[in-house]
Amino acid sequence: MLTKQDIRRYSRQLLLEEIDEEGQTNLHRAHAVVIGLGGLGTLASRFLVGAGLGNITLIDGDVVDVSNLQRQVSYNETHLGDLKTKALSRELHKVDPNINIKAKSVFADKRNLQQLIDNATCVLDCTDSVTIRKDINAACVAAKKPLFIAAASGFSWQAINLPCHSFLTSAHQLTPGSGCTSETHDTNLANYTSPINKVSRNVDNPCGCYNCLVAQLNLTQDCQSQGVLGPVVGIAACHQATQALLFLAKRHLAKIQWGRYIVGNAVNATIQSFHLPPSPDCKVCQ
Amino acid sequence: MNSIRHQSNNVHTGVVKNAASAETIIITIVLNNQSQTCESPISVGEIVHGYASNVEGTAVAYNRAILSKSQWSLTHLNDGDSVDIFTLVAGG
Numbered sequence: 001m002l003t004k005q006d007i008r009r010y011s012r013q014l015l016l017e018e019i020d021e022e023g024q025t026n027l028h029r030a031h032a033v034v035i036g037l038g039g040l041g042t043l044a045s046r047f048l049v050g051a052g053l054g055n056i057t058l059i060d061g062d063v064v065d066v067s068n069l070q071r072q073v074s075y076n077e078t079h080l081g082d083l084k085t086k087a088l089s090r091e092l093h094k095v096d097p098n099i100n101i102k103a104k105s106v107f108a109d110k111r112n113l114q115q116l117i118d119n120a121t122c123v124l125d126c127t128d129s130v131t132i133r134k135d136i137n138a139a140c141v142a143a144k145k146p147l148f149i150a151a152a153s154g155f156s157w158q159a160i161n162l163p164c165h166s167f168l169t170s171a172h173q174l175t176p177g178s179g180c181t182s183e184t185h186d187t188n189l190a191n192y193t194s195p196i197n198k199v200s201r202n203v204d205n206p207c208g209c210y211n212c213l214v215a216q217l218n219l220t221q222d223c224q225s226q227g228v229l230g231p232v233v234g235i236a237a238c239h240q241a242t243q244a245l246l247f248l249a250k251r252h253l254a255k256i257q258w259g260r261y262i263v264g265n266a267v268n269a270t271i272q273s274f275h276l277p278p279s280p281d282c283k284v285c286q
Numbered sequence: 287m288n289s290i291r292h293q294s295n296n297v298h299t300g301v302v303k304n305a306a307s308a309e310t311i312i313i314t315i316v317l318n319n320q321s322q323t324c325e326s327p328i329s330v331g332e333i334v335h336g337y338a339s340n341v342e343g344t345a346v347a348y349n350r351a352i353l354s355k356s357q358w359s360l361t362h363l364n365d366g367d368s369v370d371i372f373t374l375v376a377g378g
């Protein structure tokens with residue numbers, strides 16, 4: 001039940017049928033885990049919190065550096081040298097002091113990921129290297145968590161929404177309590193139990209995982225070696241936040257494009273999208 | 287584009303007399319949104335190597351679906367097929 005204050009605060013998005021009152025309530029009960037608090041993570045989490053996401057976990061072991069300010073929009077000179085988790089938590093609390101923010105000042109890795117994403121309704125991969133992205137993907141596949149990935153380098157931005165994988169191969173084996181079947185903070189939400197919409201249940205056209213995409217490729221590009229323009233990372237983060245919000249608000253209705261790899265070019269202003277089929281020899285999802 | 291093997295300037299798909307072999311089949315494909323003719327048979331792998339000097343980090347979509355690298359050399363192009371070659375990015 002929304003309060004008068006909620007209705008005023010979220011009035012602009014309550015008008016959208018993809019959100020409305022039901023979606024707003026769902027957002028309040030949802031929990032997103034944001035891994036990496038750089039150009040993607042700062043902006044995506046700002047939009048999630050602004051939209052009324054009730055619970056967010058921020059994960060990064062890094063501190064704010066002056067070279068971050070060009071694209072990591074939540075930080076400013078007063079944050080230099082501070083842990084990103086602390087700096088971002090402070091700024092997000094200024095947006096809405098009622099949001100439940102958990103800060104984990106660690107770098108995500110193979111050993112801690114399973115625990116870090118345990119209570120997530122969904123995970124946002126906002127990191128900056130293929131190695132950690134592969135680990136996050138593997139952890140999400142194992143834990144059956146929907147994963148929203150975005151990336152940017154140079155003038156290119158790319159993104160993909162990956163559903164909980166077991167869903168596509170074995171729809172009846174979903175574990176209660178996983179991000180796919182129940183709500184972390186309210187398991188009794190009757191209308192909130194069928195998160196992945198019918199489009200993504202397309203067993204005839206299943207999608208692969210991040211490992212299917214990168215397993216045989218040798219990627220070296222990151223912002224440090226290739227350079228990137230601030231707003232290009234911003235485009236990727238805005239897309240990622242939009243997709244996550246659609247999912248978190250109305251998981252059973254949103255026309256989420258699962259398993260489509262988006263390739264955006266910020267110079268030509270073009271966007272392409274490609275289906276990512278499962279790779280038969282993928283060691284993570286097959 | 288000029289480095290693509292078997293590339294031909296023929297605009298139309300069809301059969302062309304060739305001095306060396308009896309006949310050559312020319313197909314038209316759409317490579318990164320541009321029409322392109324080439325001699326058949328030709329694999330996705332040959333197209334990629336002709337297009338990108340360094341294929342590390344290069345991803346390929348064949349008829350709008352990502353094609354895993356192990357399939358590049360096994361997938362042969364037909365007339366009207368589309369191939370999109372792009373570089374994966376991972377920064378954030």
Ligand SMILES: [Zn+2]
Binds near residue numbers: 208210278283284
């Ligand atoms: Zn896979």
